[in-house]
Amino acid sequence: MTAADTRPSRRPANPNFASGPCAKRPGWSLEALSGALVGRSHRAKGPHARLAEVIARSKAILGMPDDWRLGIVPASDTGAVEMALWSLLGARGVDVLAWESFTGEWATDVVNQLKLPDARVLRAPYGRLPDLAAVDWSRDVVFAWNGTTSGVRVPDGNWIAPDREGLAICDATSAAFAMELPWDRLDVVTWSWQKVLGGEAGHGMLALSPRAAERLSTFTPDRPLPKIFRLAKGGKPIEGIFAGDTINTPSMLCVEDAIDGLRWAESVGGLPGLIARSEANLAAIARWVERSDWAGFLAEDPATRSCTSICLRITAPWFAGLEPAEQNKAAKEIAALLDAEGVAHDLAPYRDAPPGLRIWGGATVETAEIEALLPWLDWAFAQITARYARQAA
Template sequence: MTDTIRSDSTRASAAPATKPARPHFSSGPCAKPPGWSPDKLATAVLGRSHRSKLGKARLQHAIDLTRELLKVPDTHRIGIVPASDTGAVEMAMWSMLGARPVQLLAWESFGEGWVTDAVKQLRIDPEVLKAPYGEIVDLTQVKPSHDVIFTWNGTTSGVRVPNGDWIAEDREGLTFADATSAVFAMDMPWDKLDVTTFSWQKVMGGEGGHGVLILGPRAVERLESYTPAWPLPKIFRMTKGGKLIEGIFKGETINTPSMLAVEDYIFALEWAQSIGGLDALIARSTANASALGRIVAEREWLDHLPADPAIRSNTSVCLKLVTDADAEAQSAMVKKMAALLEAEDAAYDIAGYRDAPPGLRIWCGATVDTADIEALGPWLDWAWEQVAAA
């Protein structure tokens, strides 16, 4: 396939008349929920201590809503922690790894980051299974005797694990799932997940800076029975005297959170409740990804980065240009397309991740409206015409 555009009868020769009503397609921070505005946020807690009765109550409310929406069982603890999803993942790695052999699964940049942490920082000599962007590792190679760290949904590659069937129920090791662009859009098998992390700036469109850490009972057992060989920074410490610091999971955060960001998250959670909860969120994400899939199928110049439909994300959908141009030229084309669309207020922040192959990345999570995905198609044609004709 060359970079020839479709026939003249279907070319976008002029800018389309209709724009997405909300052109926010960034993969993080993601689009705000429909109807969001700053004046709708609760503000009574602002200017108050996060350790006040009101502050802890609002933090606990965020935790309770998270549990309800994600259908997290009572056996699992949920805590709000510093430094976004990265902080949550590294907090778990530094606190729990080293007790037994480790496997790391990497098929995109964030998975590669956890490999770097394990190999170069913790130096635990893990087994690393890697796949290129758009592909996934052979999950049958995962060893139940090992701790395993993986991204449930690769935000920068558009690849997700198809399900949790590959995780052994009788595993000896712990599962560490970086689920930051998966939760609230995909079913999570909580009985298979010992450590789960996310940041609410992804699927729920919250303000950044905070992570969420969900621990199953086996992870708590590890924390209370194992002391790592390396020193732990204060913000990573989850035990005291060999016992879990339960306050972390009851709204007593390790460091000072932004209560404005917490209220923003609560707004998103309450919006999700109002439309039908997790099932509705998953349905919205699936509808958005399906709408984008139809757009891709109708265009010769555009394709999915992951070739296998079974592992394609329904949130961070990554696309590639079908062209004979080399990678450098494609990168320039993507940058120009993104700039053109932003200048027209037709689409914001849709260029692929800097370390990924050149392409587009369009967020299809639940806070995006399907009508806006559908309106994006003609604008993609228009931008492609501009760069292909240059």
């Protein structure tokens, strides 16, 4: 019997490794929501102040410039991205970078739903980035900072032209609060509460640079805009959105949870502390991958490996010999076994992603929990390997 065949004795205290909604911060309990102003109008003085607090604390932790606007919007990060696409695009040509599921959805929306006449999609397969040097910064550019379903992130902001003519529209939902965002190279940034700070789902954040706000004042789309997408009125940005007013009614329980997450972020050293926690999780998995004989990173270039949505591929020869449908089945069996053991929930990859495992390594996950999980990955893989060996025999 090998070490991998032996059931590990140590178990993660928190088995939640899902990539959204993500693990709550260490020590969280429902008591954290005891001060929520439920049963109140979100427009009343107290609840409105809570919404404004989310905005102010978020800007401060992220180091967002004072002249940027930040608002709370409905429908999570998806809603925030769609608001930006529908309200801002069409003034000039657009490049869309697509290298995983959600960036592929943004490309589909730009081409098939908005039907923009001058849209170009720069694609790459899972595990890689498109050719960043091919981006045309005379055009608007839509991209993710971190591909949540591929575990691939852009290495830095140096590829973004500082003198760009178009807008840099960045989906940063699994990057905000875990990676450095160069605000001088970005114009629209979106994220959701459910990712790095482990907030409850359903609410998005939309940040606009002065250049993006100017676009709202100088460009009116020639398409109907549902109320939920409208960022401007009478040729000017709707300032209330960026001052705590919301387009639809927010959950004050979720607002309280978001504030709790932000206060915790401050307690662990703000953005530097959050980044260090996420990078430590990636480093722990990288050390394990280095000595693994069956697992590797889906991201091919180490400089592009995500420290939040850490995606693994299975490299064992017997697995590579399976048909794609069987590979999917085997990978899901590994995730299901870990779930059944109660040591790791929701490790299956996103439905459109290649077979493998996806481990959330955002700041709310303790590195000790990652380290406790890794022997269980070896154990589960050994069980599934034995099962397939018996079937082959």
